[in-house]
Amino acid sequence: MASPIMAPSFSIFGRKMESGLMSRFIPSISAHGCRKQALNRVLAVMAPTQPQRSPATTGSVKHAMSMTEKILARASERTQLAPGENVWVNVDVLMTHDVCGPGTIGIFKREFGQNAKVWDREKIVIIPDHYIFTSDERANRNVDILRDFCTEQNIKYYYDIKDLGNFRANPDYKGVCHIALAQEGHCRPSEVLLGTDSHTCNAGAFGQFATGIGNTDAGFVMGTGKILLKVPPTMRFILDGEMPKYLLAKDLILQIIGEITVAGATYKSMEFVGSTVESLNMEERMTLCNMVVEAGGKNGVVPVDKTTLKYLEDKTTLTSEPVYSDDGFRFIQEYKFDVSKLEPLVAKPHSPDNRALARECKDVKIDRVYIGSCTGGKTEDFLAAAKVFLASGKKVKVPTFLVPATQKVWMDVYSLPVPGSGGKTCSQIFEEAGCEVPASPSCAACLGGPRDTYARMNEPQVCVSTTNRNFPGRMGHKEGQVYLASPYTAAASALTGYVTDPREFLL
Numbered sequence: 001m002a003s004p005i006m007a008p009s010f011s012i013f014g015r016k017m018e019s020g021l022m023s024r025f026i027p028s029i030s031a032h033g034c035r036k037q038a039l040n041r042v043l044a045v046m047a048p049t050q051p052q053r054s055p056a057t058t059g060s061v062k063h064a065m066s067m068t069e070k071i072l073a074r075a076s077e078r079t080q081l082a083p084g085e086n087v088w089v090n091v092d093v094l095m096t097h098d099v100c101g102p103g104t105i106g107i108f109k110r111e112f113g114q115n116a117k118v119w120d121r122e123k124i125v126i127i128p129d130h131y132i133f134t135s136d137e138r139a140n141r142n143v144d145i146l147r148d149f150c151t152e153q154n155i156k157y158y159y160d161i162k163d164l165g166n167f168r169a170n171p172d173y174k175g176v177c178h179i180a181l182a183q184e185g186h187c188r189p190s191e192v193l194l195g196t197d198s199h200t201c202n203a204g205a206f207g208q209f210a211t212g213i214g215n216t217d218a219g220f221v222m223g224t225g226k227i228l229l230k231v232p233p234t235m236r237f238i239l240d241g242e243m244p245k246y247l248l249a250k251d252l253i254l255q256i257i258g259e260i261t262v263a264g265a266t267y268k269s270m271e272f273v274g275s276t277v278e279s280l281n282m283e284e285r286m287t288l289c290n291m292v293v294e295a296g297g298k299n300g301v302v303p304v305d306k307t308t309l310k311y312l313e314d315k316t317t318l319t320s321e322p323v324y325s326d327d328g329f330r331f332i333q334e335y336k337f338d339v340s341k342l343e344p345l346v347a348k349p350h351s352p353d354n355r356a357l358a359r360e361c362k363d364v365k366i367d368r369v370y371i372g373s374c375t376g377g378k379t380e381d382f383l384a385a386a387k388v389f390l391a392s393g394k395k396v397k398v399p400t401f402l403v404p405a406t407q408k409v410w411m412d413v414y415s416l417p418v419p420g421s422g423g424k425t426c427s428q429i430f431e432e433a434g435c436e437v438p439a440s441p442s443c444a445a446c447l448g449g450p451r452d453t454y455a456r457m458n459e460p461q462v463c464v465s466t467t468n469r470n471f472p473g474r475m476g477h478k479e480g481q482v483y484l485a486s487p488y489t490a491a492a493s494a495l496t497g498y499v500t501d502p503r504e505f506l507l
């Protein structure tokens with residue numbers, strides 16, 4: 001397909017950067033470190049500022065740094081960093097969930113002792129979300145392990161679920177970790193958030209350094225609050241132009257991954273800037289950053305602005321001064337897109353970079369549609385889908401599953417009026433369109449899960465999904481075919497029973 005990319009990339013590094021997490025388990029490090037930075041820093045700056053420049057101790061001139069380098073420099077108590085350096089980083093938040101939490105806890109106890117205490121009970125966030133509404137005993141046991149550990153350690157932020165029969169009877173239960181982290185104020189500018197989940201990069205939308213780590217690293221962080229990281233080089237993606245009304249952030253990130261491939265950002269930071277990015281709300285910015293890992297990215301970041309600060313207003317008082325890439329910084333690669341020229345996209349089976357125009361796939365008959373996950377199950381995603389159903393006035397032709405990411409999203413689906421609907425909620429519009437009743441919030445079929453997982457693909461069907469991965473077996477059956485798409489495209493496809501460009505209903 002023709003590409004709207006406008007500028008070639010360039011490289012300032014002559015060598016290939018190593019991929020993969022560079023942290024190593026070194027038990028001899030001090031358990032509590034010597035963190036000097038005050039954590040409760042009051043945000044006083046509303047516009048981009050740059051740090052004071054002073055001569056380096058060697059007398060040499062400081063070099064320009066990217067946002068990501070500045071965050072890591074601050075977290076490692078350094079004034080200067082360069083890509084490729086390995087630094088010990090002080091961690092602000094460690095998140096784990098029901099899939100990796102038990103393994104992390106096991107490693108923590110094995111290495112630090114059965115009676116060891118975590119490094120900071122207020123900086124560990126534990127969120128059961130993956131395999132929740134299932135009768136699978138091992139999955140249920142995982143949640144019990146989390147609960148016991150959080151009680152033992154007096155973990156402040158544990159979002160428990162005890163009554164699996166009715167999620168609403170569990171006021172602490174949130175749902176999908178990455179969206180819960182944002183909604184509960186754990187995503188904060190200029191901090192370091194690590195999670196035992198590859199889509200932890202979602203939080204880069206807040207100008208946070210956020211990345212996924214394995215259980216071994218997480219066990220070490222749990223005991224020390226530190227991690228050894230290799231500083232990634234930074235790529236910049238400039239998205240300019242007015243966003244057409246039939247596009248969503250999902251189309252933008254599918255465009256980028258299609259352009260650079262699933263290995264194109266391996267162990268690199270992906271920084272998103274430009275007038276289009278500035279116009280996106282926080283949930284759309286999350287969609288962009290959520291999928292950087294599908295290009296191999298170490299992390300994604302969006303510069304903090306008034307949209308970020310507005311979102312955070314009622315969520316946290318722990319806000320750091322934002323940092324921004326220096327004007328003179330030379331990105332390892334730079335891509336420019338004219339968003340006004342883009343068209344709705346899908347990623348065909350079985351790779352997120354298998355990009356095609358939605359209209360090129362109009363002959364692909366589908367069996368079902370899935371709207372959910374941390375990528376495509378947020379309030380804005382359901383509002384977008386409802387907009388298409390409302391515009392069409394038709395009923396869906398295939399089973400259409402709706403899985404709100406969190407309890408808050410679920411409530412929004414049932415309470416927020418859809419613009420232009422005369423006061424109808426998403427749930428009313430979905431019911432009129434013949435969709436399935438919105439399910440209990442969780443990861444549900446995004447990751448397949450136990451066989452009784454809601455909306456799991458137990459047959460070799462074809463699905464249009466707002467999720468982020470379409471590898472064989474990802475949503476259940478290994479011969480299933482998943483077309484990744486925006487909520488607009490997913491809703492349009494539900495209405496026709498074929499992969500459908502949403503312009504059929506939105507123009």
Ligand code: SF4
Pocket residue numbers: 130176177178197199372373374375442443446447467468
């Ligand atoms: S919704 Fe899907 S991608 Fe997101 S955390 Fe859950 S399983 Fe992972």
